[in-house]
Amino acid sequence: MTVLDHDTFLTCMAEASLAPTVHNTQPARWGLSPDGTITLHCAPGAALPVADPSNHDLILSCGTALEGMVIALAGEGHAAQVTPLGTQITEPLARITLGGYAEPDPLASAVSARLTYRRPFAPADPGQFQALTTWAATDPDIHLITTRSRITEIAAQNDALSHRLLQNPAFRKELLSWTRLSKCHPDWSRNGLNADALGLPRWQAAFMGAFFKVFSPLDRLGLATGFTAEKDDTETAAAIAFLAVPKDLPALDAGRRYYRATLKLAASGFASWPMSVLVDDPDSEAAFLTEFRLTDHRLIAALRLGPIPKSPPERARLPITETAITPDLHP
Structure with a gap:
């Protein structure tokens, strides 16, 4: 051996x-x-x-x-x-x-090229868009949405579901525990989601921790939604991709498939930005599986896709x- x-x-x-x-x-x-x-x-x-x-x-x-x-x-x-x-x-x-x-x-x-990019994307030129559709066509796990009106609808759905999830104080606390809002945080360069990776300007990063703590009263006043909305950024995506695998595929194997799909995406010149709530919400997942005419499958990822306009943050x-x-x- x-x-x-x-x-x-x-x-x-x-x-x-x-x-x-x-x-x-x-x-x-x-x-x-x-x-x-x-x-x-x-x-x-x-x-x-x-x-x-x-x-x-x-x-x-x-x-x-x-x-x-x-x-x-x-x-x-x-x-x-x-x-x-x-x-x-x-x-x-x-x-x-x-x-x-x-x-x-x-x-x-x-x-080394694969990355998650949580900011507005650059426009995709015709050649890049062709590479994207080729990427999707060669993988049966991938279901690609490129229609602008449908992307707008999904962007709004993502914001609504994300807002509903943030209304759960336990979820906000858990998310904040893995968020590094200042370079002074001991885990800034080690793990979790730091402000650079989240695409947060300095002022927004400084405000985010306090915002999560007062989210509930702000939400009751109707003031929270504007701070969490991603619709405008989502609409810069060239496409939204959903990855679906057979229900009986073990999670470990699903992860292996997911990584290879994102590596092929990176080889085509694109970055991705997850929309996890679309997959995690049972009603949302069921609706998309129906839309794609899939039975005995489950979604493992929903991704905004696009070229990046500038150098990515350090991992x-x-x-x-x-x-x-x-x-x-x-x-």
Whole structure:
């Protein structure tokens, strides 16, 4: 059995850490056994009990990192065989066994280019738009909406559902716990959603914490909606994409599919901006599945898509040494 050296393991973990995760919680934890086995665990401290009570999105996020690790290993010439282990965050999720030579993954070059961009997009030229429609046409998981009137309707729906969700004090508290509004925050460059990643100007970032605390009285006065609306920014998107997978597909595998779809998107020159509430709300999800004439499927993502007009903010990532676990935690 092939055994990775320590430096190569760290290099692969660093590349896997670039995968997208819910609220940038980065829940994947990696172990390397003396026999060369790599084990994927989930950090329970990254759970979102209000927004994600079933831990589906948490495990899906571990799936994106798992696919990132497989891509990284291929870049080092290692073929990886993945064996699922568990479905709960308290148990190991997957084991990777190395064996044989692998060619680099065709999507490896898109790993550093893939990003979430939470700001107005640049206009897509005809060539870019063609690349976008080609991206969607080659993946049965993807359902693309490009009609401007429909994008406007979805933008309004997203704002309405987001506003309703923010009326839950527990959700606001949880969201704020993963939001870094000042560079003085100790986790600004480590994890969560910092003000730069959220596209917040300095004045808005300084105001946001207080706004969440007084959200309820402002909402009763009808003054909260204007501060949370994203409709104008959403309407700059070239398209909105929905990713649907079979209902019985495990969340870990769904995460692997999601990551590959976003890497293909990045290779086409586009960034994405999630609209998670459209997927998380049961009535919204059911309506979109009906619109796409899908049965026995579930949505795993709704994404605003577009080219970015300027350099993206620096990624916040945990130090790689903090995502490694000791061998004695392996099954």
